[in-house]
Amino acid sequence: MDLPSPTHTRSLLDRFEAVFDEEIAPRLQARDHERVALARKKVRNWILILAASGAAALVMFFLTRDVDSVFMALPVGAGAYWLLIGRPTKRLTDSIKQEIFIPLCDALGFTYHLRPDGSNARYFTELRLVGGFNRSRFEDEVSGRYDDLDFSLVDAHLKDVDKDNSRTVFHGLLAAFEMTKSFRGRTLVLRDGGMLGNFLGGIGNKLERVRLEDPRFERAYEVYSSDQVEARYLLTPAFMDRLLELERQLESKVRLAFDRNSLLMSIELNRDAFNIGKLETPLSDKRRLLGIVKDLTMIFDVVETLRLNAETKL
């Protein structure tokens, strides 16, 4: 498989390929008929959806004698789509994901949950790592220990919905890492919002603004802390460099919080993480591993780039 990447990604991919070939692929091959059957049903189901929508449109028109009322058939079409195509596809995708993920995570000593409760997402909002939300979807929680550090990572899609519109607040990964450094206060590393944004963001904020020496870091981030010295103890010049480097590697916006002896992190992907690809190719297609490996290596990137486990504690 062609995946230009750091050494750990390469070795991870090699390990995953071995597990995939030995354990996962035979099971997926045995289930490939489910995918084929679903694809076959898809054509028939599309005809049913169109028929149901057309019938609903006709009924609406005869009831109201108003051409505009035919658009009221759209929800019927959407409902039929979800029932006949969306839901069965999602069920199969979820089931396949578990077939792939559980053995892969087992091989690394990690734990996997397809539908975590995401109960600590409110804590991320409290720390301003993600905005306020009232609708949430959590998937694919991976937790475990890497390089003697406990971590957990979950794919989150958070929305703020009111009766007029729906806005995505966050779509990406929420991660938590245990820290080797001990600290008592709270330090937030948020995105720089420009002069006005920073001013508005500071209103009602009980934490003090921390100005750091690195101009590149200052351009990218805005740091707040309950303890000026502790903030600098955590955000050493080397750590600031590494964080900028990590963001470049991940090509995503990152926000951090140091709180209760943990490092919490939101990584904005604007897509679903741990994607196994579409169901148009055979289930045992090895390319399904690529999305998983790419996202899973973020854990290693964070630990290794930020050197969270470093003995020197710098």
Place this chain on the structure above:
Amino acid sequence: MELGTLLLIIVVPGVILYVWYAKLISRRNAAREALSSIDVQLKKRHDLLPNILKLAGRFMTHEKDLLEGLTALRARVDAGYDPSDPAAVQAHLTAGQELQSGMARFFAVAENYPELRSAETISKAQDTFTEAEAHISAARRFYNAAVTDLNNAVEIFPGSMIAGWAKVKPMPFWEMEDSSHRAAVNVDDYLK
């Protein structure tokens, strides 16, 4: 001249002067707060010293000068000083820096005493010392940032005028490296 215009001429500059003055004083207080945070961290480090020196005294009988030097340095750092006097602050910070260098030298010399190295207290003390150093380094960065703000406000016109009138003086930076660290290394010394 109308009363309104007259008031404007007096009140507006008065308000500007007051705001500038208030800014200077708050920056000076911020720098003093940062200085006190350095003292808090230095104190943590100093609390480690008596036990280390007591234990080291048992084994490092040939390093009497080093141990006595550390005790004297500790006393110098612990001595009170006037935070409003830049020279006194500078002397205090220099003593802190010298003690740090002295401690680093002590741990390096301690490597030559296996009995001492094997003592659990020393190994724990060294870990705590490294941790304390990281906190001191953070406090130093906080202090230097606060001093930069203060000194800019004091030295740039018209702040310089108001500072002179309010008797706010620039404060010294805490430079980390001592001259021995900056000196070029002669490789020949290591190749003899």
